[in-house]
Amino acid sequence: MYDVGATVWMLVTRFVTTPVACDTCGSTGKVTISGEEFTCPNCAGQRVTGTEKETIAQSVEIKRLLVKKTVDGTQIRYEGVRNGRGGVVISEGNVFATKAAAEAAIPAP
Ligand SMILES: [Zn+2]
Numbered sequence: 001m002y003d004v005g006a007t008v009w010m011l012v013t014r015f016v017t018t019p020v021a022c023d024t025c026g027s028t029g030k031v032t033i034s035g036e037e038f039t040c041p042n043c044a045g046q047r048v049t050g051t052e053k054e055t056i057a058q059s060v061e062i063k064r065l066l067v068k069k070t071v072d073g074t075q076i077r078y079e080g081v082r083n084g085r086g087g088v089v090i091s092e093g094n095v096f097a098t099k100a101a102a103e104a105a106i107p108a109p
Pocket of ligand 1: 022023024028029040042044
């Protein structure tokens with residue numbers, strides 16, 4: 001069991017986004033003019049969401065423990081904030097103590 005304030009890791013699966021095909025910027029979304037970097041005027045640095053998925057480890061700071069007692073025992077879930085990007089609730093089985101442990105649990109593609 002982890003404490004409030006602890007930083008743990010969870011796995012997040014998301015679709016991979018890639019820059020749109022663009023000859024002006026070589027699909028980087030950026031152009032360099034006189035040594036300064038600008039957003040490409042041709043593609044506006046747009047990215048498209050592909051159909052490929054990737055699973056990454058994300059850190060979560062635990063804000064609250066949600067403990068539920070049931071006839072089957074005690075269920076623990078964690079309410080946390082990941083990378084300052086809003087709340088998330090994870091069950092105990094999906095929490096990892098370290099990034100390495102989380103990454104070791106990523107299923108092979
Ligand atoms: Zn471009």
